[in-house]
Amino acid sequence: MANGFQNARTYWEMYEGLNAEDLSQRVHALDIWMDVGGTEALSHPYFQVSVYGRERIDTPNLVTIHREDIDGTTTWRPVHIRATVTEPNVRCIVLRVEAKVQDYTPPTISTEGKTYDDQYPTSDPPPWGVRVNEVALYGTSLGRDVRIHRILKHVVEAHGFDYSGPTDTTWQPDHLSFSDLPKDRWEAIDEVNGMLGWSYGCWDGTHIEFQRPLTGTVYPISTRDPRTTWHVERNIDETYNAVRVGFTNRRGKKREIIVHADDSPIGLTRADYLDAPDSIKAAKGAERFGTRYLNAHSKLQTYGSVSITGYDPARDDFDPLLLRPGDVLDISGPAALLHGRQEITNITLRPLDWTAEVQFGTNSKRFDLWLARLAQGTKKIKRR
Numbered sequence: 001m002a003n004g005f006q007n008a009r010t011y012w013e014m015y016e017g018l019n020a021e022d023l024s025q026r027v028h029a030l031d032i033w034m035d036v037g038g039t040e041a042l043s044h045p046y047f048q049v050s051v052y053g054r055e056r057i058d059t060p061n062l063v064t065i066h067r068e069d070i071d072g073t074t075t076w077r078p079v080h081i082r083a084t085v086t087e088p089n090v091r092c093i094v095l096r097v098e099a100k101v102q103d104y105t106p107p108t109i110s111t112e113g114k115t116y117d118d119q120y121p122t123s124d125p126p127p128w129g130v131r132v133n134e135v136a137l138y139g140t141s142l143g144r145d146v147r148i149h150r151i152l153k154h155v156v157e158a159h160g161f162d163y164s165g166p167t168d169t170t171w172q173p174d175h176l177s178f179s180d181l182p183k184d185r186w187e188a189i190d191e192v193n194g195m196l197g198w199s200y201g202c203w204d205g206t207h208i209e210f211q212r213p214l215t216g217t218v219y220p221i222s223t224r225d226p227r228t229t230w231h232v233e234r235n236i237d238e239t240y241n242a243v244r245v246g247f248t249n250r251r252g253k254k255r256e257i258i259v260h261a262d263d264s265p266i267g268l269t270r271a272d273y274l275d276a277p278d279s280i281k282a283a284k285g286a287e288r289f290g291t292r293y294l295n296a297h298s299k300l301q302t303y304g305s306v307s308i309t310g311y312d313p314a315r316d317d318f319d320p321l322l323l324r325p326g327d328v329l330d331i332s333g334p335a336a337l338l339h340g341r342q343e344i345t346n347i348t349l350r351p352l353d354w355t356a357e358v359q360f361g362t363n364s365k366r367f368d369l370w371l372a373r374l375a376q377g378t379k380k381i382k383r384r
Contacts, residue, residue, distance in 0.1 A: 008097045010132070011057050027053065027090045030083055031136040035076035036068060038128040045071030046104055047128045049097050051081060053090035061094070063087040070097070070128050093137060097130050148196065149210075155188050156208050165198070165210030199326030199345075209324075214343055216327035219318050221306070223333030227317070232304035240297045242271035245290040250281045257283055259290030265300050272297075304342070309355040320356035323347055329360055 036049060047070045052061040066081045142150050147170070153163035193200065193210070200210040223230060241264035246256045264270070276289050306329075308320035327344045342360040349356055 010095050011092060025091070025139065026088060027085050027093060027137050028140055029085060029138040030065070030081070030093060031134075031138075032066075032079075032081040032095070032132065033134040034079050034081075035131040035133065036070050036079055036129070037073045037076045038070060038125050039074050040127040041070050041125075042072060042074050044104075044106075045069055046099055046101060046106075047097055048100050049095065049130050051083075052094045052096065053085055053087055054092040054094055055089045057092055057094075059092075062090055065093075069100075070130065074125070076125055076131065093135075095130075095132065097128070148192070151192055152189065152208075152210065155185050155192065160206060161202070162207050163210070164207040165200070166212060199324070201324060203324070211326045213326065214328060214341075216324060216344070218328045218330050218341065219323065220330045220332065221308075223331065225308075225333075227308050227310050227320075229307040230304065231306075232302065234300055234302050236266055236270065236300060238297050239266060239300055240270050240272045240294065241266075242269055243290045243293050244271060244273045245276050245286045246274070247276035247280050247283075247286045247289075248278070255283065255286075257286050257290065259287055259294060261294045261298050265298070302342070303359075305357065305359045307355060307357050309353060311354060320358075321349055321351060321354065323356050323358060329358070 030051075032051065034049075041047075049068045049070060050064060051066040053063045053065055054061055063085070065083050065085065068079055068081075140146075140154060142154060149163060149165060149167050149169050152165075156163055189200070189208075198210045198212055199216070200208055202208045221228065241261040242258065244256055244258045246254065249255055258271075272293070274290065274293060276286050280286050280289055308323075311317060311319045311321070323344060325344055325347055328341045329344060330341050344358055344360050346359040347356055
């Protein structure tokens with residue numbers, strides 16, 4: 001860098017670039033961890049490092065986010081840049097090493113012999129240098145704290161709505177990618193919540209309430225209750241006790257394994273076939289994949305609905321209009337296919353008739369939710 005006002009630069013775009021037509025997609029904040037310094041930086045502070053925001057790589061700088069002199073040390077000095085970007089059109093971040101003066105006499109620099117040890121983590125600093133260790137760009141105001149309840153709250157914060165529900169969730173996706181942008185916030189909620197399987201509803205016009213399955217209020221109900229009309233059926237459409245899993249190993253060869261369940265509730269062998277995700281490259285992983293599938297599909301599926309009409313406060317009854325998805329029916333009484341607790345999955349309220357049409361019984365969702373997370377490239381990460 002002997003010539004004045006020379007520079008070197010590097011660029012970061014979010015997710016291979018953002019759609020410039022959608023002004024809501026931009027860089028909201030950033031973190032850059034780097035080292036600055038050099039053998040001549042203390043005696044000859046000729047250079048600086050700057051971070052700029054642009055709309056695209058080939059457009060002018062819109063804002064100067066940070067500037068740091070390369071001086072004060074002959075070795076490396078750690079620098080952490082954490083900044084909020086308020087300029088609404090920034091979709092590209094540029095880091096540049098720049099000369100601060102146009103004319104200067106460069107010092108005589110002795111060249112050192114290079115050895116196998118002179119590589120990135122252990123190499124000696126150059127005369128002036130910047131070593132970028134890690135970069136994080138944030139497309140929302142959530143920053144690194146992208147716990148799932150904060151994502152949902154961020155989606156619903158419009159037109160006076162707010163999030164109400166679990167806040168102790170530890171699952172943190174490091175990347176949520178929509179193949180097609182949601183048409184509205186409701187569709188975005190459904191896509192994000194599709195990986196959770198939570199129940200949600202808005203009952204007061206302000207708070208959208210979320211709750212985990214089987215954590216709602218338990219309501220005891222008998223099949224003898226004269227207020228009720230029942231419809232129940234059971235099938236084996238999603239019940240399997242064997243699965244063949246196809247996968248591609250690390251050498252690109254197609255392989256298959258067969259996984260069996262310990263027992264079968266239907267008294268015969270019923271098998272399914274699965275293609276494992278691309279992330280599974282070994283038989284051990286394919287076996288875990290198949291076992292997880294069988295754990296989620298080993299039981300008979302019970303589906304049903306009950307119509308509950310009327311409410312007498314003088315009796316020990318519950319008001320059917322207070323039932324919500326996620327609540328639980330504790331069913332008793334003579335019924336061949338019903339016993340124990342069933343989660344409420346859908347409700348249709350008819351206040352004029354004081355009737356609730358209640359659907360209960362769900363397909364096993366655990367495997368499907370896990371597969372949805374895997375397909376989206378999401379995973380749990382350590383809290384930072």
